[in-house]
Amino acid sequence: MVERRGALRSALIIAGIVVAAALRAAAGAPDTAASMPAGVAFALALLVVAFAAGWRPAAPRAAALTLGVGGGGALVAAWLLAHGPAGIQLAPLNADLALWTPLVALVAVAEEVAMRGALFDALRSWCGDGGALFTTTVLFAVLHVPLYGIGSLPLDLAAGLLLGGLRIVSRGTLAPAIAHVIADLAGGWLL
Amino acid sequence: MTARRGWVVIAVSTVALALVWRVLPAGSPPIYDGQCIANPYAILGGSPAPLSATKTFAAAGAFPPSEVLTGETPPQAQVLMEAGTFDNSTAVTVTITPVPAPPSKPPNGAVEGNVYRFSAVNAAGTELEPASPSLAVFVILRGLTSSPAPTIDRFNGTSWTPLSTLNAGCGNTFEVTSTQLGEFAAVRPGAAGGTTPATSGGGIPGVAIVGGLVVLLLIVVAVLFSLDRRRGAAR
Numbered sequence: 520m521v522e523r524r525g526a527l528r529s530a531l532i533i534a535g536i537v538v539a540a541a542l543r544a545a546a547g548a549p550d551t552a553a554s555m556p557a558g559v560a561f562a563l564a565l566l567v568v569a570f571a572a573g574w575r576p577a578a579p580r581a582a583a584l585t586l587g588v589g590g591g592g593a594l595v596a597a598w599l600l601a602h603g604p605a606g607i608q609l610a611p612l613n614a615d616l617a618l619w620t621p622l623v624a625l626v627a628v629a630e631e632v633a634m635r636g637a638l639f640d641a642l643r644s645w646c647g648d649g650g651a652l653f654t655t656t657v658l659f660a661v662l663h664v665p666l667y668g669i670g671s672l673p674l675d676l677a678a679g680l681l682l683g684g685l686r687i688v689s690r691g692t693l694a695p696a697i698a699h700v701i702a703d704l705a706g707g708w709l710l
Numbered sequence: 711m712t713a714r715r716g717w718v719v720i721a722v723s724t725v726a727l728a729l730v731w732r733v734l735p736a737g738s739p740p741i742y743d744g745q746c747i748a749n750p751y752a753i754l755g756g757s758p759a760p761l762s763a764t765k766t767f768a769a770a771g772a773f774p775p776s777e778v779l780t781g782e783t784p785p786q787a788q789v790l791m792e793a794g795t796f797d798n799s800t801a802v803t804v805t806i807t808p809v810p811a812p813p814s815k816p817p818n819g820a821v822e823g824n825v826y827r828f829s830a831v832n833a834a835g836t837e838l839e840p841a842s843p844s845l846a847v848f849v850i851l852r853g854l855t856s857s858p859a860p861t862i863d864r865f866n867g868t869s870w871t872p873l874s875t876l877n878a879g880c881g882n883t884f885e886v887t888s889t890q891l892g893e894f895a896a897v898r899p900g901a902a903g904g905t906t907p908a909t910s911g912g913g914i915p916g917v918a919i920v921g922g923l924v925v926l927l928l929i930v931v932a933v934l935f936s937l938d939r940r941r942g943a944a945r
């Protein structure tokens with residue numbers, strides 16, 4: 520009975536996340552990834568789904584905070600190591616970047632709350648941490664294909680796995696959320 | 711799963727990330743998701759004008775893995791090259807220039823956006839091509855829309871050839887591999903022969919799709935709330 524309920528809850532959360540992504544694609548067409556209103560709608564939809572599924576924020580812990588910063592550092596360092604730090608510079612501060620920064624942070628946090636928060640909890644109640652890690656990692660990667668193309672799949676699978684690892688070690692959403700925000704912001708702040 | 715296994719997952723995924731970045735022709739920082747910044751597309755002849763890009767590689771034993779990209783956000787044209795792509799026994803200059811569309815029309819649709827000329831010349835001014843077919847270059851162009859997805863075509867001086875095109879992400883950017891340089895453009899599928907993109911028409915209106923998805927989302931949320939309340943009552 521508990522397993523059936525957990526499976527039903529998981530399926531509904533996945534459905535909610537997929538509908539939120541479709542909403543983002545439809546509202547942001549033709550250039551979904553660059554549409555800020557669509558990004559806000561997507562983030563709010565994810566947060567509503569997570570809240571409806573029973574996810575609530577826990578008190579922040581210093582260990583999770585540190586782990587999140589370390590995880591974000593690893594996500595950025597992996598790219599720096601492969602690319603080489605030579606020639607990398609900070610993006611010039613302008614109105615676009617000032618508007619983009621909080622929005623990207625909101626989207627990243629909302630994704631973590633929905634996937635490695637509500638969905639991870641629902642999945643692990645009936646298929647354990649391994650099943651939860653596998654499902655959230657694959658979902659995370661697949662959801663980004665419409666935005667960034669099939670070429671992003673291996674990268675997002677590896678990034679999703681790392682964020683899932685942070686979720687397991689920290690036993691909460693804060694660490695993956697912080698790591699995710701750092702990695703996404705690096706995408707705009709580093710050239 | 712124990713915290714120790716979680717650490718193993720973190721270690722494995724970090725190594726996987728570094729490997730993926732090494733294999734992928736990565737020209738941009740690590741956007742794993744989220745929003746991208748995309749300024750309006752600059753059309754040749756319009757204001758602001760589209761930018762050119764040029765980079766000279768000093769003579770070396772082997773041509774380095776490198777990228778050349780125009781300065782817009784995101785770049786409207788980029789070329790990524792692997793190690794050894796060109797004979798680098800003398801200096802090599804790689805240039806990207808927006809050029810007027812040739813009179814010849816693509817067979818698969820209409821050119822959308824600018825036509826870009828990609829060239830590489832050595833110190834003597836001789837045009838270079840990739841040293842072997844296995845050292846193809848990655849050409850990335852920004853289109854005007856992702857729906858329908860454009861194809862990148864190459865113009866060889868007389869006719870256009872459609873290339874196998876992948877979505878490259880932010881700002882309607884698309885990517886092809888090519889064993890030759892030359893002129894490239896994003897081509898919107900459909901009526902051949904034009905240079906101006908047509909606006910999309912027909913199908914279900916966007917507002918209806920968004921409305922339908924919002925209703926669907928509300929149903930999912932309502933069921934989740936009810937499940938959560940029952941779970942709370944059971945506790």
